[in-house]
Every structure is written in C-alpha cells, then in structure tokens.
Amino acid sequence: MTHRVPLIIGNWKMHKTVAEAVHYVTVIIPHLIPLTGCEIGVAPAFTALAAVSAAAAGTPLHVFAQDVAAEGPTGAFTGEVAAEMLRDVGCQGVIIGHSERRRYYGETDGVVAAKVRRALEARLLPAVCVGETLSEREANAALDVVERQLRGIADALTDAAKQPIVLAYEPVWAIGTGRAATPELAQAMHRHIRAVWEARFGASAAATLRILYGGSVTADNIAGFIAQPDVDGALVGGASLSPDGFAQLIRRSCALTSGDGEGVLRSVE
Ligand code: 13P
Secondary structure (H helix, E strand, O other): OOOOOOEEEEEOOOOOOHHHHHHHHHHHHHHHOOOOOOEEEEEOOHHHHHHHHHHHOOOOEEEEEOOOOOOOOOOOOOOOOOHHHHHHOOOOEEEEOOHHHHHHOOOOHHHHHHHHHHHHHOOOEEEEEEOOOHHHHHOOOHHHHHHHHHHHHHHOOOOOOOOOOEEEEOOHHHOOOOOOOOHHHHHHHHHHHHHHHHHHHOHHHHHHOEEEEEOOOOOOOHHHHHOOOOOOEEEEOHHHOOHHHHHHHHHHHHOOOOOOOOOOHHHHO
C-alpha cells in the first residue's frame, strides 16, 4: 500500500503583521528540524509571504498563499495576485476554494477550477477545499455537495497522474466553531472522496492523493484524525496561530507516522 506522508498546513487567515509572521517562523523552525515523516506548511496573508518565504528558505517549512487570481499571468485585474507572482515571492503552494472564499466572496466551482488551473500552470501545489454546510448535512446532501465540488476540481485537471494536487475536506459547520467532526465522520467522507477520485482518475492517482481534514483541529484531537486510513493530514486555522501550539500539534501528528514514503511537496520544489 502507498504510504502517504501526512501534510499539515496552518492557515493563518487574516492574522499577523510581517514582524509577527517572521518571529513565528524563527520560533517554529527549531521544532521542525528534528521531525521526519510529515510535511509542514503555513499560509500567511499576502503581505507576509515574501518575508516568511525568505525566513523559511532551506528549512522544512513550506509556504502557501491563501488565495490566487483566476486570471493571469498578468493583466488589468485590480487587487488580484497571479499564481506566478506567488511563485516569485517563494510560495510552493496555494489554498484554493476555502469555504470563507466561497461564502463571503461568491467563489463558484467554476472560479475554483480556474484558480486550480492557474496554480498548476505556475507550478504551485493547489490545496483545494471542499465541504458541506450544516443545513446541507442536515438535509442529507453532504455527499452530493462534496461530489459536485470535486467534479469542478477534477474538470480543471488535464493529467491527474502528473499534476500534484491536495484536497482538504473542511465541513463548514466545523470551521472556527470548536465543534470538530468526529474522526469517523471525517474518515467516511475522505473514503468517499478517494472513491470519487478513483472512479475518475484510476486507482493509482487515488492511492497517492493527499486528503486533509480541516475544522477545529487542535493538538488534542489531531491524533484521532491522523489515525484514520484516509486522513492524510490537516488544514489548521486557529490552532496554528501560536508557533509553540502548532509545533505541539505537528509533533503529535509526526509521531504517528513512519518517516518513509514520498512527500507531495517535493514535486513543486
Ligand atoms: P479552524 O481550525 O480555526 O476551525 O479553521 C479551519 C480552517 O478553516 C482551516 O482552513
């Protein structure tokens, strides 16, 4: 069986000045150096990306942006940041289609697909979010909603076997609420996501696909998620904001994994 090296990404959302972000990196790096068996990323705001990338260069810490323009590589798109610009400041990946973008900024599946295409063209690893709202879950529509979102993402790929991509299952009702999914609920959805991927792209693409869980992940509950066979890491919001807290969460994830196997970030380095 393929051993999927877990990937843990801290999504800082709209937090941290440049000075705070760089300080964070200097505090967390000594914690990360001895760890093997997982890949780690942080996703600062656009303003801190260049400084964080410079501070993290040559260390195990990878840098993700939180969003990317659907257009580009250049053009008259005031306020937007192209995938090539993110690569230019040292990013290796980008979060795409986060529920906060879908919900507050009207991002449709079509926009998400366009952003995935742009990220891949610029050799950025897309970490693409899917997940249902509480009312969708209560209406028994969670699987259908996630399947529809996955179809949009899959349509953006031209060669899934060669194009690296990470998916994140983030049930909207679990984000920032302190009400995480149970590991069993996450596992059931992750298994479904992998089955959808297998039906579309074949067994080998599905077996190497990283599927992260996100939504109220903490140092206290991470182990339960990582222990699930189809949970390959986490997308962490609030619990990633303190470097010591995030380091503890990471240690608890890495301690559970063997240390061998191929990472997904290698393909975009
Ligand atoms: P919390 O970990 O704060 O619930 O946020 C999850 C999230 O949205 C990560 O992208």
